[in-house]
Amino acid sequence: xxxxxxxxxxxxxxxxxxxxxxxxxxxxxxxxxxxxxxxxxxxxxxxxxxxxxxxxxxxxxxxxxxxxxxxxxxxxxxxxxxxxxxxxxxxxxxxxxxxxxxxxxxxxxxxxxxxxxxxxxxxxxxxxxxxxxxxxxxxxxxxxxxxxxxxxxxxxxxxxxxxxxxxxxxxxxxxxxxxxxxxxxxxxxxxxxxxxxxxxxxxxxxxxxxxxxxxxxxxxxxxxxxxxxxxxxxxxxxxxxxxxxxxxxxxxxxxxxxxxxxxxxxxxxxxxxxxxxxxxxxxx
Amino acid sequence: xxxxxxxxxxxxxxxxxxxxxxxxxxxxxxxxxxxxxxxxxxxxxxxxxxxxxxxxxxxxxxxxxxxxxxxxxxxxxxxxxxxxxxxxxxxxxxxxxxxxxxxxxxxxxxxxxxxxxxxxxxxxxxxxxxxxxxxxxxxxxxxxxxxxxxxxxxxxxxxxxxxxxxxxx
Numbered sequence: 001x002x003x004x005x006x007x008x009x010x011x012x013x014x015x016x017x018x019x020x021x022x023x024x025x026x027x028x029x030x031x032x033x034x035x036x037x038x039x040x041x042x043x044x045x046x047x048x049x050x051x052x053x054x055x056x057x058x059x060x061x062x063x064x065x066x067x068x069x070x071x072x073x074x075x076x077x078x079x080x081x082x083x084x085x086x087x088x089x090x091x092x093x094x095x096x097x098x099x100x101x102x103x104x105x106x107x108x109x110x111x112x113x114x115x116x117x118x119x120x121x122x123x124x125x126x127x128x129x130x131x132x133x134x135x136x137x138x139x140x141x142x143x144x145x146x147x148x149x150x151x152x153x154x155x156x157x158x159x160x161x162x163x164x165x166x167x168x169x170x171x172x173x174x175x176x177x178x179x180x181x182x183x184x185x186x187x188x189x190x191x192x193x194x195x196x197x198x199x200x201x202x203x204x205x206x207x208x209x210x211x212x213x214x215x216x217x218x219x220x221x222x223x224x225x226x227x228x229x230x231x232x233x234x235x236x237x238x239x240x241x242x243x244x245x246x247x248x249x250x251x252x253x254x255x256x257x258x259x260x261x262x263x264x265x266x267x268x269x270x271x272x273x274x275x276x277x278x279x280x281x282x283x284x
Numbered sequence: 285x286x287x288x289x290x291x292x293x294x295x296x297x298x299x300x301x302x303x304x305x306x307x308x309x310x311x312x313x314x315x316x317x318x319x320x321x322x323x324x325x326x327x328x329x330x331x332x333x334x335x336x337x338x339x340x341x342x343x344x345x346x347x348x349x350x351x352x353x354x355x356x357x358x359x360x361x362x363x364x365x366x367x368x369x370x371x372x373x374x375x376x377x378x379x380x381x382x383x384x385x386x387x388x389x390x391x392x393x394x395x396x397x398x399x400x401x402x403x404x405x406x407x408x409x410x411x412x413x414x415x416x417x418x419x420x421x422x423x424x425x426x427x428x429x430x431x432x433x434x435x436x437x438x439x440x441x442x443x444x445x446x447x448x449x450x451x452x453x
Binding site: 043 | 314318338341347350351356359363400403407411415419
């Protein structure tokens with residue numbers, strides 16, 4: 001009789017656990033709930049000071065490990081980077097030529113630009129705690145004015161976008177996360193598309209191309225596209241074309257893009273207030 | 285609240301802090317260990333399937349707060365994995381020195397597969413990726429390694445106070 005009672009109670013508790021979990025998954029899978037967001041925010045607020053301390057403790061170790069493992073290749077890398085700088089200077093001059101006309105055109109079209117966005121510098125304090133996501137945690141949050149959807153950049157280019165915000169920290173989903181697609185354009189042809197990331201692949205591909213007959217050169221710059229509804233300001237460097245292929249039977253080419261930012265080695269990032277909540281409504 | 289429960293809460297807090305701070309810097313081949321999953325398996329081994337499931341649910345829920353996947357996904361997968369291991373060990377397993385890493389590895393594989401499958405069904409289709417097979421295997425090996433430390437920690441916390449017993453054992 002005692003065994004029967006324990007079994008019944010056990011089954012009841014296990015069923016309660018399963019049902020509660022499924023209920024939570026259902027609630028959070030939809031548009032999300034404010035109660036869940038608030039719980040997450042509280043948990044992040046509690047853990048963020050510890051993350052900062054641990055990050056500080058690990059920084060020297062990371063530097064030493066990085067120095068040891070990359071020492072042999074540093075000289076070659078230096079030479080390669082010098083060549084790359086020279087190439088990029090040339091490309092920059094070319095882009096500046098084209099870019100002179102761009103602000104005027106953007107104003108005419110009333111598109112938001114990167115100049116409209118003010119930024120907040122933040123420090124990366126932790127990577128993803130789970131196995132199946134590409135995120136980092138930064139040490140600025142809603143108390144510094146950050147909001148979900150704000151773009152995150154470094155000097156090299158686009159890093160990702162903010163997907164969760166707590167009071168003193170925020171979660172940034174990285175550009176190479178399969179959950180994030182960014183509207184981009186190829187600089188030579190101005191063909192637009194959306195980045196598609198695959199788990200485990202640091203490179204991106206461009207899908208949904210506006211011109212399926214487009215040709216792309218290796219090394220061609222890929223920038224965020226300019227459109228009124230875009231989540232990112234236009235003309236932020238996303239990366240460079242790393243590969244182009246189109247088989248006879250393919251409807252569209254496969255264009256591979258190497259991100260401009262090394263997303264595995266982020267220290268400081270800049271969060272752009274975009275669209276700026278204090279700015280006057282555009283087009284009105 | 286009995287001493288045992290306080291110790292178990294302490295285990296959850298410690299492992300959540302380690303998972304969200306230290307181990308985010310110790311990623312190997314894109315994988316980190318699932319400390320709370322290993323702890324739930326250890327709990328199931330030590331105190332039975334139901335205790336393991338309840339501990340897995342609580343621990344998974346805590347770690348879910350720091351993930352971008354739906355809240356409750358880790359809670360469900362950790363609870364089911366721990367329950368399965370608890371049922372299995374009740375009939376078959378006997379204590380050996382390699383038991384902790386073996387259970388950590390098996391728990392890691394089962395838990396991660398459940399996470400991917402249930403998460404995929406719940407709308408996170410990107411979890412069904414070939415690369416995640418590698419992540420699951422490396423993560424399970426990592427789980428086996430950390431099991432050497434997590435199992436004694438949970439065993440210390442789960443030891444029954446005199447005159448008290450954990451429900452469901």
